[in-house]
Amino acid sequence: MDRLMQSIRIGINEKIYVKDPESSDLGKRIIEQSILMIDEMGFESFTFRKLGEQIKSNESSIYRYFENKHKLLLYLASWYWGWLEYKMVFATNAIMDPAEKLKKAIEILTQTVKQDVAFSHVNEILLNKIVINEYSKSYLTKEVDQENKEGYFVIYKRLVNRLHEMIVDLDNEYPYPSSLASTVLEGSLHQYFLREHFPMLTDCNETTTPTQYFTDLVFRTLNPNTNG
Amino acid sequence: MDRLMQSIRIGINEKIYVKDPESSDLGKRIIEQSILMIDEMGFESFTFRKLGEQIKSNESSIYRYFENKHKLLLYLASWYWGWLEYKMVFATNAIMDPAEKLKKAIEILTQTVKQDVAFSHVNEILLNKIVINEYSKSYLTKEVDQENKEGYFVIYKRLVNRLHEMIVDLDNEYPYPSSLASTVLEGSLHQYFLREHFPMLTDCNETTTPTQYFTDLVFRTLNPNTNG
DNA sequence: CAAAAATAACAGTATTACTATCATATAATA
DNA sequence: TATTATATGATAGTAATACTGTTATTTTTG
Numbered sequence: 001m002d003r004l005m006q007s008i009r010i011g012i013n014e015k016i017y018v019k020d021p022e023s024s025d026l027g028k029r030i031i032e033q034s035i036l037m038i039d040e041m042g043f044e045s046f047t048f049r050k051l052g053e054q055i056k057s058n059e060s061s062i063y064r065y066f067e068n069k070h071k072l073l074l075y076l077a078s079w080y081w082g083w084l085e086y087k088m089v090f091a092t093n094a095i096m097d098p099a100e101k102l103k104k105a106i107e108i109l110t111q112t113v114k115q116d117v118a119f120s121h122v123n124e125i126l127l128n129k130i131v132i133n134e135y136s137k138s139y140l141t142k143e144v145d146q147e148n149k150e151g152y153f154v155i156y157k158r159l160v161n162r163l164h165e166m167i168v169d170l171d172n173e174y175p176y177p178s179s180l181a182s183t184v185l186e187g188s189l190h191q192y193f194l195r196e197h198f199p200m201l202t203d204c205n206e207t208t209t210p211t212q213y214f215t216d217l218v219f220r221t222l223n224p225n226t227n228g
Numbered sequence: 229m230d231r232l233m234q235s236i237r238i239g240i241n242e243k244i245y246v247k248d249p250e251s252s253d254l255g256k257r258i259i260e261q262s263i264l265m266i267d268e269m270g271f272e273s274f275t276f277r278k279l280g281e282q283i284k285s286n287e288s289s290i291y292r293y294f295e296n297k298h299k300l301l302l303y304l305a306s307w308y309w310g311w312l313e314y315k316m317v318f319a320t321n322a323i324m325d326p327a328e329k330l331k332k333a334i335e336i337l338t339q340t341v342k343q344d345v346a347f348s349h350v351n352e353i354l355l356n357k358i359v360i361n362e363y364s365k366s367y368l369t370k371e372v373d374q375e376n377k378e379g380y381f382v383i384y385k386r387l388v389n390r391l392h393e394m395i396v397d398l399d400n401e402y403p404y405p406s407s408l409a410s411t412v413l414e415g416s417l418h419q420y421f422l423r424e425h426f427p428m429l430t431d432c433n434e435t436t437t438p439t440q441y442f443t444d445l446v447f448r449t450l451n452p453n454t455n456g
Numbered sequence: 457c458a459a460a461a462a463t464a465a466c467a468g469t470a471t472t473a474c475t476a477t478c479a480t481a482t483a484a485t486a
Numbered sequence: 487t488a489t490t491a492t493a494t495g496a497t498a499g500t501a502a503t504a505c506t507g508t509t510a511t512t513t514t515t516g
Contacts, residue, residue: 024493026494041370042370044369045370047471047472047473048472048473048474049471049473058494058495058496059473059474060474060494060496060497061493061494063473063474063475064494068473068474069473133368134368136364136368137364137365137368139425140361140362140364140365140421141270141272142269142272142273148425148426153426157426157428157429160429161428175431175436175444176436176444176445178428178429179419179422179430179431179438179441181429182418182426182429183411183415183419183445187411187414187415190410190414191407191410191411193367193368194407197367197372197373198376198385198410200388200406201388201389201406201409201410202406202407202410203403203404203405203406203407208403208404210407213404216403216404217404217411217449221445221448221449252462254462254463275502275503275504276504276505277503277504285463285464286463286465286466287504287505288463288465288466288505288506288507289463289464291504291506292462292463296504296505297504
């Protein structure tokens with residue numbers, strides 16, 4: 001990925017934030033340190049007051065960037081999915097063969113995250129851990145329909161849709177391409193969680209990866225089109 | 229199911245509660261009304277104070293049954309999984325053919341819940357909705373390992389394991405039976421959620437059910453044993 | 457009927473999730 | 487360079503939450 005991505009920015013719905021955290025030093029510190037703190041203490045224990053102390057800024061200053069910590073989580077999640085989407089599109093763009101293309105996409109979407117030097121103030125490894133542990137909480141709310149309407153989940157939906165399209169390209173007779181796509185994305189987070197906390201409920205471990213499991217699952221399930 | 233189950237009790241880990249809510253009228257009202265309220269207002273807005281008002285009892289009296297609302301959620305979830313487990317074992321017990329048995333199990337575990345007259349103070353339809361919308365929050369916490377050690381998730385784990393065994397019985401060469409089992413259970417909740425809030429991300433709707441999707445997925449994936 | 461147990465009523469505390477006001481530092485511009 | 491926006495910091499305040507504690511009253515049980 002290297003230098004090429006230095007100037008790439010993840011485009012996030014402007015309604016999620018009050019002031020763009022990318023637009024100032026304080027904003028970047030909010031993002032950087034909130035990632036460290038949410039990973040460390042979990043989303044429920046994390047507060048703007050504590051974040052203020054950590055970055056030696058003021059609680060009320062943080063509120064000028066995000067209405068509340070829920071919106072901050074939506075921001076971090078959108079950033080993460082946007083970043084993954086970029087990596088996936090980049091990696092699969094040149095592949096013509098539908099099977100190879102889908103295989104690569106699943107690989108990118110389900111593999112363990114490695115640090116990406118392109119975005120200095122975002123720790124992608126920790127962000128991936130946060131998404132595994134906290135993403136569900138961002139949509140399992142009473143406000144989900146309203147927030148969905150306002151476009152807070154567009155990036156994630158677009159990503160599922162891209163996978164959906166690749167599935168259809170490989171097998172246009174498979175009746176559940178959307179469900180399979182959402183299962184891979186959500187299920188991947190879940191398998192990582194189980195590996196960490198409920199190893200009896202998964203076959204994923206040091207030697208077997210969620211990528212192997214889902215690649216196998218998808219390719220057992222689909223029957224490639226025969227009409228060239 | 230009918231009368232036979234009138235006397236069946238779901239055995240829940242005693243550490244989850246301070247005092248068994250099944251042991252008194254107040255306890256049963258706590259369960260009954262908390263299900264209605266959590267469904268109605270969502271888990272974050274639900275408080276013991278509000279529950280106290282609703283059941284015309286005292287906040288501090290509720291604390292004599294459950295340490296906090298997190299424990300109450302663990303209780304409700306355990307009850308739900310225990311109930312489902314019972315239904316599944318009951319329905320599959322007599323089936324000898326591994327394929328038929330697994331098919332029936334997936335059907336029970338992923339189908340829409342209908343009211344069960346056997347447990348008068350528990351509304352299973354609402355409880356199912358609560359599990360869809362809130363169950364993840366019960367384990368996506370920093371305390372999950374400690375609570376797992378204390379056995380708060382045994383029923384769920386046992387259920388996944390039962391499904392795992394049925395998968396192995398049908399295809400003992402399939403390399404990911406645990407992951408497939410956990411994917412079916414967790415994925416089913418997720419597909420129901422998507423159907424309700426993100427219909428673009430699923431193929432499940434009025435005519436297509438999560439049961440059809442997962443039955444198809446599992447049977448495309450497995451290759452039945454040939455050695456009788 | 458007495459004693460024990462359960463429940464209710466009420467008060468109190470630390471923390472959370474904000475909102476509001478005002479002071480000060482920094483940057484933009486006239 | 488002086489003026490003036492704008493961003494940030496410091497401080498205070500509020501309603502609600504998530505409890506704990508004490509005492510009074512009711513209910514159950516032996």
